[in-house]
Amino acid sequence: MNRYLPLLPLALSGLLAACAGEPTTTVPPPMPAPALADPSTAPIHGPGLRGELLGVAAGADVDLALLGVDMRGRPRALLGQVHLRGSGEALPFHLPLSNLQTPQDLRLELRGRVSQSGRLVQRLPARTIAELRDQDLGALQLGPAP
Structure with a gap:
């Protein structure tokens, strides 16, 4: 035990330095938005893309995303x-x-997916946003998932 005693201050200072450093990047989980039953009760705060999705089953989870995609159709932003x-x-x-702001050299697309019990059941075909x-955007029809 005594032979490790001189290393104790070094170990403690290393531990303190590790704790005092910048935390690793942690992203808080996204907050789910409540389902909206009536468009007139929709909380609209500022400019945005609006519309309605047709054919969504009751209780299904819907994720809509506005993406910046490259020339090959791969999401980049x-x-x-x-x-x-x-x-x-x-x-x-x-x-x-x-x-x-519109990202440079990327095309804007609205994409969506619908899942039920953790399984992908429908998707919104990619829609280019000029x-x-x-x-x-009006009424958008969902299609079956491939």
């Missing part, structure tokens, strides 16, 4: 996302666009 829960009827959505501005 997540510009916004919203999580909803299906009600069995047309599901209105609002994807905020506040403080977003510019980042407040717009109503």
